[in-house]
Amino acid sequence: MQLAPEQVARALVNETFHSRRLVVGIFVVVNAAMVAAGLVWPKSYTASTSILVDERTIIQPLMQGAAVATDALDRSRNAREVIFGRKIMDIVLEYGGWLKASPSVEERELIIEEIKKRTIISTVGKNILRIEYRDVEPERAFRVTEKFAELYMQESIAAKAAESKAAFDFIEKQTQDYQDKLTRTEEELKELRSATLDVSASKEGDVITRVNDLRKRVEATQQELREAEVVEASLERQASGEAETTTENLREGQYRTRIAELESKLDTLRLSYHDTHPDIIQVKQQIQALTDSINSERTRREQTKRSGRRDESVVANPVYQQLRREQSQNQSQIEALTARLADLQRQLQDEISRGKRMHSGDARLAELTRDYQTNRDIYQDLLRRRENARVSMNMDREHQGLTFKIQEPATLPLAPTGFRFLHFVLGGILLGVLIPLGLLLARLQFDPRIRMGSEIAAAYNLPIVTVVPHLWSPTELKSLRRELALLTLIMVATIAASAALSALRLIKVL
Amino acid sequence: MSKIEKALSRAREAERDTQVVPVAGASVAPTPGTAMVANRVTSPETIPHMAENEVRLLGPSDLAQLGIIQPRHSEDPAVQVFRELRTKIIEQSQGRNAVILVTAVSTGCGASFVAQNLAAAFAFDVGKTALLIDCNLSNPSVHRLLAKAGAPGLTEYFEKPDLEIKEIIQPVGIARYRAITTGKRYEVPEEHFSSGKMRRLMETVRQRYSERFIIMDGPPMSKIADIRTLSEQADYVLVVAHYARSTNAQITKCLNAISDKKLLGIIFNEEPRIPRIR
Numbered sequence: 001m002q003l004a005p006e007q008v009a010r011a012l013v014n015e016t017f018h019s020r021r022l023v024v025g026i027f028v029v030v031n032a033a034m035v036a037a038g039l040v041w042p043k044s045y046t047a048s049t050s051i052l053v054d055e056r057t058i059i060q061p062l063m064q065g066a067a068v069a070t071d072a073l074d075r076s077r078n079a080r081e082v083i084f085g086r087k088i089m090d091i092v093l094e095y096g097g098w099l100k101a102s103p104s105v106e107e108r109e110l111i112i113e114e115i116k117k118r119t120i121i122s123t124v125g126k127n128i129l130r131i132e133y134r135d136v137e138p139e140r141a142f143r144v145t146e147k148f149a150e151l152y153m154q155e156s157i158a159a160k161a162a163e164s165k166a167a168f169d170f171i172e173k174q175t176q177d178y179q180d181k182l183t184r185t186e187e188e189l190k191e192l193r194s195a196t197l198d199v200s201a202s203k204e205g206d207v208i209t210r211v212n213d214l215r216k217r218v219e220a221t222q223q224e225l226r227e228a229e230v231v232e233a234s235l236e237r238q239a240s241g242e243a244e245t246t247t248e249n250l251r252e253g254q255y256r257t258r259i260a261e262l263e264s265k266l267d268t269l270r271l272s273y274h275d276t277h278p279d280i281i282q283v284k285q286q287i288q289a290l291t292d293s294i295n296s297e298r299t300r301r302e303q304t305k306r307s308g309r310r311d312e313s314v315v316a317n318p319v320y321q322q323l324r325r326e327q328s329q330n331q332s333q334i335e336a337l338t339a340r341l342a343d344l345q346r347q348l349q350d351e352i353s354r355g356k357r358m359h360s361g362d363a364r365l366a367e368l369t370r371d372y373q374t375n376r377d378i379y380q381d382l383l384r385r386r387e388n389a390r391v392s393m394n395m396d397r398e399h400q401g402l403t404f405k406i407q408e409p410a411t412l413p414l415a416p417t418g419f420r421f422l423h424f425v426l427g428g429i430l431l432g433v434l435i436p437l438g439l440l441l442a443r444l445q446f447d448p449r450i451r452m453g454s455e456i457a458a459a460y461n462l463p464i465v466t467v468v469p470h471l472w473s474p475t476e477l478k479s480l481r482r483e484l485a486l487l488t489l490i491m492v493a494t495i496a497a498s499a500a501l502s503a504l505r506l507i508k509v510l
Numbered sequence: 511m512s513k514i515e516k517a518l519s520r521a522r523e524a525e526r527d528t529q530v531v532p533v534a535g536a537s538v539a540p541t542p543g544t545a546m547v548a549n550r551v552t553s554p555e556t557i558p559h560m561a562e563n564e565v566r567l568l569g570p571s572d573l574a575q576l577g578i579i580q581p582r583h584s585e586d587p588a589v590q591v592f593r594e595l596r597t598k599i600i601e602q603s604q605g606r607n608a609v610i611l612v613t614a615v616s617t618g619c620g621a622s623f624v625a626q627n628l629a630a631a632f633a634f635d636v637g638k639t640a641l642l643i644d645c646n647l648s649n650p651s652v653h654r655l656l657a658k659a660g661a662p663g664l665t666e667y668f669e670k671p672d673l674e675i676k677e678i679i680q681p682v683g684i685a686r687y688r689a690i691t692t693g694k695r696y697e698v699p700e701e702h703f704s705s706g707k708m709r710r711l712m713e714t715v716r717q718r719y720s721e722r723f724i725i726m727d728g729p730p731m732s733k734i735a736d737i738r739t740l741s742e743q744a745d746y747v748l749v750v751a752h753y754a755r756s757t758n759a760q761i762t763k764c765l766n767a768i769s770d771k772k773l774l775g776i777i778f779n780e781e782p783r784i785p786r787i788r
Contacts, residue, residue, distance in 0.1 A: 013784075014781065014782040014783075015782070017782050017784050018753075018754065018782040447754075448757040448758065448759070449754050449755055449756065449757050450751065450753070450754075450756055450757065450758060450761075450778070451753060451754050453778040453781055455758075456751065456761070456776055456778050459758060460761070460765065460776060462773065462774070462775045462776060463598070463602060463774055463775055464595065464598050464599070464602075464748070464774050464775025464776070464777075465775055465776050465778070466591055466594070466595050466598075466775065466776075466777050466778065467591070467777075467778045467781050468588060468591050468592070468620075468624065468777055468778065468779045468780065468781065469587045469588050469591065469780075469781045469782075469783035470588070470780050470781065470782060470783050471577055471579065471586070471588040471623075471627075472783075472785045473574045473575060473577060474571065474574050474575075475574075475575065477785055477787065480785065480787070481787055484787070
């Protein structure tokens with residue numbers, strides 16, 4: 001149910017009166033707890049120092065494009081890294097007297113973590129770095145803050161010098177590397193040029209013209225060769241068709257003609273006579289004689305051929321002779337053409353390979369030239385940078401690059417910072433009132449037990465809804481008076497005790 | 511001492527101890543020696559009859575000690591509340607007398623306190639009388655109003671057949687205020703509440719005096735059977751809830767158990783009040 005603020009306030013007043021002992025009890029407990037906390041709460045003193053970081057702007061134009069100026073955020077982060085580094089923290093541990101108790105490694109880590117928590121490093125504006133350190137001892141707060149500033153400046157200058165030295169060394173090494181590369185490329189270029197001297201003079205167009213010319217000549221020679229071969233085949237065919245000699249064929253032919261005539265006559269005679277007839281016998285004998293003559297003629301011819309003697313009866317065939325002559329001429333022509341073709345083809349191959357060699361040489365040359373140019377540019381740039389780095393290094397060596405100035409030195413803190421005893425006392429009184437009220441309000445909101453008559457009146461529609469207040473009897477009133485006086489006394493005593501403790505604290509008795 | 515002197519001294523005593531509130535119609539405020547006369551005038555038939563049985567009336571300190579409201583503390587909010595409650599009940603009953611059962615949501619809600627003070631509020635009015643019947647057999651409280659200990663009450667009435675009703679009605683030391691206690695506390699079965707004797711008792715006390723309002727101080731709602739039986743005898747039921755003790759769920763449960771016709775209202779008791787401390 002939503003309640004009006006005045007209803008809630010009224011209910012809260014009733015409830016506070018109803019639970020007065022609890023309220024006063026909480027008030028006393030809260031006050032006591034806060035005072036106790038105030039007593040044990042360590043006092044803390046804060047010392048701070050500001051460092052003006054002046055970065056000469058000579059470096060920036062020198063390192064143009066090669067380095068980026070650090071901004072304020074980076075500066076405080078860097079400072080934190082440097083100050084919280086193991087090196088400085090170890091020195092501070094020694095200096096602040098934390099090592100007197102010879103702590104273990106774990107304890108040292110804890111002490112370092114504590115110191116880190118109590119140290120605030122921030123940047124004010126662009127160039128001022130502020131270091132704040134809080135400690136329970138004012139003297140140590142002051143000394144540690146001072147030491148932090150001193151160590152930070154030393155460390156930063158050393159780091160800066162080391163950084164520029166490292167940068168110089170690196171650039172120096174790079175310059176050397178590029179110089180070597182450049183030399184190597186020059187060597188390679190030289191070698192390539194001398195290796196491709198023969199092709200370097202000729203132009204690509206000449207090579208193409210020559211190759212084309214040679215190709216034409218090869219084709220022409222091949223054509224001629226094919227023609228000669230056709231002629232050769234034709235002559236061969238003709239020569240095989242012609243007899244080498246003419247005579248012997250003549251005589252044998254005569255014999256065969258005679259034999260044919262006689263066999264014809266024999267066939268005619270056989271029509272009229274038996275084989276025993278004398279004419280037939282005679283004719284048979286003549287045929288036999290002629291057959292023998294053919295055989296003897298053949299034998300003789302073979303013998304003559306074998307002995308190599310010239311047979312007077314043999315006569316050379318003139319057509320055949322003619323063909324043989326032409327064939328011979330043709331063959332010699334074929335041989336000449338074949339030789340020429342081979343020669344032309346070799347020349348063509350030479351010319352093609354030369355063309356190829358010329359191309360690959362060109363590509364390699366372009367690559368080497370490109371490498372050479374790139375390396376030369378980088379090398380020249382590096383030379384410039386090396387000189388810049390040398391200047392930076394010398395500047396840092398002479399503390400010209402980064403200078404520190406203590407803008408505001410650390411001072412011995414006189415008054416403690418943070419929560420003081422009085423804060424706890426006042427807080428105790430305030431919380432002592434607010435906490436019970438808050439708890440009662442929470443009870444009012446969340447406890448299902450009814451505490452407001454108006455709530456019932458709204459919830460139930462009945463003819464009579466009456467709220468009966470407590471009826472105080474005289475005895476009750478008397479004891480209530482006593483109780484209220486006692487509760488008031490307790491509250492006043494609590495506040496008085498807190499005030500007394502504050503006073504004692506103020507005059508440094510406690 | 512002559513009879514006249516005795517009568518005068520009794521009249522003076524009565525004036526001192528009887529809480530009389532001015533009522534409409536009583537134009538003349540009672541003066542010493544005329545209180546009895548005034549009473550007679552206001553209620554000619556009944557009041558004198560009752561007055562005969564009055565015991566010595568309780569003083570303001572006794573009443574305060576017993577936690578009973580007094581008409582002289584008319585500015586006390588509690589007194590005002592009970593008077594207002596009385597007026598509302600009279601309005602509801604339209605002038606007729608009524609039987610009102612007062613019950614608590616749970617034990618310790620102060621139903622007896624409400625019942626006793628409601629009866630006292632009726633008794634404020636010289637034209638009305640109040641009879642308080644203690645029906646809370648397990649936790650009776652009305653007996654402490656009586657000066658005389660061990661007087662017979664409901665239990666004796668139920669157990670002894672020959673006991674007259676008038677014998678159990680006891681004066682409590684407040685004018686126009688009578689009470690019936692539970693009697694001696696031995697176990698009495700609650701079934702007596704539904705017996706014919708109980709019905710006869712209620713009829714008798716209701717009908718005997720038309721201006722008598724009967725208030726039954728009932729057991730808490732946890733004894734739901736008794737409440738149902740007793741509410742049959744009553745005209746109205748008042749439910750008492752206690753500050754920071756009763757929940758809405760409990761109240762709703764109680765209200766659902768009581769017939770809507772008889773349910774008169776809720777009394778939210780013991781709301782803290784910061785008194786004026788002089």
